[in-house]
Amino acid sequence: MDAKGPDIRELPPITNATDTRDYLGAAAKQALMHDDYEIIVDMDAHLQEKGFWPEVMSYLENDVLRYTADNMMNVAATPLINTQPGLTFQALSGRIPHQHGQGAEPLDATSGVHRFAQIVQRCIDTLGVDYQIIFPTNMLHLGMNPMEGVEVYLARAYCRWLTERVLPEDPRILGLIYLPLNSVEECYRLVNQYAHNPQMVGFTICSVRNTPIHDNSYMKLFAMIEETGKPLVFHAGPHWDDPSFSQLNRFISMHALSFVHYNLIHMTNWIINALPERFPKMKVVWVESGLAWVPFLMQRLDHEVMMRQSEAPGLKKLPSDYMRDMYYSSQPLERSDMVLTKATFERMHAETQLMYASDWPHWDFDTPSTISTLPFLSDQGKRNILGLNAAKVFNIPLKRMRPRARDVLANRTPFAPGDTHAVSRSSPEFVKAGVKAGVTV
Amino acid sequence: MVDIRVCKSEDIAERGRRVVQIGAFEVGIFNLRGRFFAYENVCPHFSGPACQGVLAPLFAEGVCEDRTSLGRVFDPGGRMNIVCPWHGYEFDIETGAHPTDNRMRLKPVPVSVRDGDIYLSVPDRRI
Numbered sequence A: 001m002d003a004k005g006p007d008i009r010e011l012p013p014i015t016n017a018t019d020t021r022d023y024l025g026a027a028a029k030q031a032l033m034h035d036d037y038e039i040i041v042d043m044d045a046h047l048q049e050k051g052f053w054p055e056v057m058s059y060l061e062n063d064v065l066r067y068t069a070d071n072m073m074n075v076a077a078t079p080l081i082n083t084q085p086g087l088t089f090q091a092l093s094g095r096i097p098h099q100h101g102q103g104a105e106p107l108d109a110t111s112g113v114h115r116f117a118q119i120v121q122r123c124i125d126t127l128g129v130d131y132q133i134i135f136p137t138n139m140l141h142l143g144m145n146p147m148e149g150v151e152v153y154l155a156r157a158y159c160r161w162l163t164e165r166v167l168p169e170d171p172r173i174l175g176l177i178y179l180p181l182n183s184v185e186e187c188y189r190l191v192n193q194y195a196h197n198p199q200m201v202g203f204t205i206c207s208v209r210n211t212p213i214h215d216n217s218y219m220k221l222f223a224m225i226e227e228t229g230k231p232l233v234f235h236a237g238p239h240w241d242d243p244s245f246s247q248l249n250r251f252i253s254m255h256a257l258s259f260v261h262y263n264l265i266h267m268t269n270w271i272i273n274a275l276p277e278r279f280p281k282m283k284v285v286w287v288e289s290g291l292a293w294v295p296f297l298m299q300r301l302d303h304e305v306m307m308r309q310s311e312a313p314g315l316k317k318l319p320s321d322y323m324r325d326m327y328y329s330s331q332p333l334e335r336s337d338m339v340l341t342k343a344t345f346e347r348m349h350a351e352t353q354l355m356y357a358s359d360w361p362h363w364d365f366d367t368p369s370t371i372s373t374l375p376f377l378s379d380q381g382k383r384n385i386l387g388l389n390a391a392k393v394f395n396i397p398l399k400r401m402r403p404r405a406r407d408v409l410a411n412r413t414p415f416a417p418g419d420t421h422a423v424s425r426s427s428p429e430f431v432k433a434g435v436k437a438g439v440t441v
Numbered sequence B: 001m002v003d004i005r006v007c008k009s010e011d012i013a014e015r016g017r018r019v020v021q022i023g024a025f026e027v028g029i030f031n032l033r034g035r036f037f038a039y040e041n042v043c044p045h046f047s048g049p050a051c052q053g054v055l056a057p058l059f060a061e062g063v064c065e066d067r068t069s070l071g072r073v074f075d076p077g078g079r080m081n082i083v084c085p086w087h088g089y090e091f092d093i094e095t096g097a098h099p100t101d102n103r104m105r106l107k108p109v110p111v112s113v114r115d116g117d118i119y120l121s122v123p124d125r126r127i
C-alpha cells in the first residue's frame, strides 16, 4: 500500500461468459500445494456436446440421420440424443453457470486451435493437471436411446471427431473409445480402428443401460479389450425415466441414487458371474459414482456369497477382494463424514486403486485439492491418487506436462504471498483447516 | 486493521453487490433492505469465489397446518442468498450462514457507511 492507499480492483460476477482461467482461479492457487507432484491426471472431465454438435454430426456415416440431425438443429441443441431438455436441472436454476460449459466464453479465434481444445487447455492449466481424459455428457444416455442404431452411428461420429479434430491439438488431451453395446459387431470395429491410438487410452461403457454385462455375446469383446492392455471404464449417469426413479420428485433425489444405481448393477453382474476370473488381466474402472457405494457393496455381496456359494460358484475369493483389484475415480468425493471417508479409503485400498477425477465442468466437480487436503492420507497416497495410479492404469508417460502453478497465477491474477488461498500443505493454517472442517484450504 | 473506502453507498443497489480485490484480499459487499454486509470472497467449502456468484431468493418448503405440502415456495421473509458458483453452496446475505448447516458460513468483514461512503476494515497485513 502506498501513500494514496491500496489499489482496488473490481471483480465481476461469474457467468457462463467468464474465462475458465478466472472461474477456476482459486484452484490455481490451491495447485501450489501439490505443484511438486510428479504427475497429476484428471481421469474424468467432460465435453458439453451442445457447442460442438454440428461438427460431430458432420461425421455421421448415415445420410438419413445426418439429414435429420441437420434439420432438427434449429429446434434441438443435440439432435438424436435422448435427453429431456425440459428436465435440465443440473445448473440449479442458473445458480451454477459453468454446468453447461462456458458457452459464451470468449476464445482465441485467431490461434487456429480447435475451440474445445482451447477450453480444455485453459482448464487443465488452471486446475494444475498434466493430462485430462475426456468423456461425453449427453451421450452418456445413449444406451437408453429407443432408436435402433443411433448409438452406433453417434459412437463412430464421436470417435472420429475426437481423434481427428481435438486430440491432435494437444498431447495432454486424452480420450476413450465409446463402446456402443447395442451392437457388439460395431464394438469390434471401433476397438480395431482406435485401440492403437496412443491418445485413446481405454474403452468406455456408459453405464446407463439395461444391458446384462455378463451376456455371452460380450465375451469376445472383453477378450479383445483385455488383449490391448487398455482399461475398460464404466461411466455412471443419471436416468429419471427408470420406473423406480420416477417415484423421486426432485432432481437431487434422482441424481443421488441413479449415479450409483447402474454401477451397482453392472458391478454385481461382473462379480457374481465371475468375470474377474475369466478376464484376469483386464483393468476395470468405475467412474463417477463417488465412493460411499464401494464399502456398501463389498459388505453386502460378501455377506450373501458366504451363504449362497452355489449361486456364485465361479468365485475363488470374496467379492470385496475382486472389488479391491479394480479401480475407481474419486469424484464426487463424499467428505461430509471424514471417519467414513477414511474407512472407505482403507477398505478399497484407495492408495493404489483410486484415481483423481474432476468431472469439470459439471456442478459437482472436484479440484485436486479434494485429495491433497485429506487429513488421513500419506503424501505418497496423495501422489498415487492424483496421478501415479492413473499413469499406470492408462499407460500414460510419467512426464510433467503442466506449467508451474506460480507461472499460471502470474499470468492471470495479481498474486501476493500473503494470499489466503496460497497456503502450503504443511502450513499450520492449512493443516488446521483441513482437519477441522475436513474440507477446505 | 485499516479502514478502506470502497465506493459510494449508492453505487450498490438494493439486492446488489460489489466484489473488490484490495491487494490480496477479496471481499463481497451486499446491500439488502438498505443494510450492507461484507464477506471474504472465499467459500468455506472449497475456497471458490462465493461472492461472485448469483444472488438468489431463499427457497422454503411450503407446509400447511394440516402438514400437506405446497411444494417449494420463495421464503415469505424475502431472505436472499449468495450462491457460490463452484458447487452451489448458498449463504444467507444477512448472516453469511448456510441455511441447512449454519456451521458452514462465509467469513464476515467489518463494513460501515460514513457520509455516504462504504468502508471496509481490512487487516493491514493482507493488503
Ligand code: FES
Pocket (backbone or CB within 6 Å): B043, B044, B045, B046, B047, B048, B049, B050, B084, B085, B086, B087, B088, B089
Ligand atoms: S467452493 Fe463454494 S460451493 Fe464449493
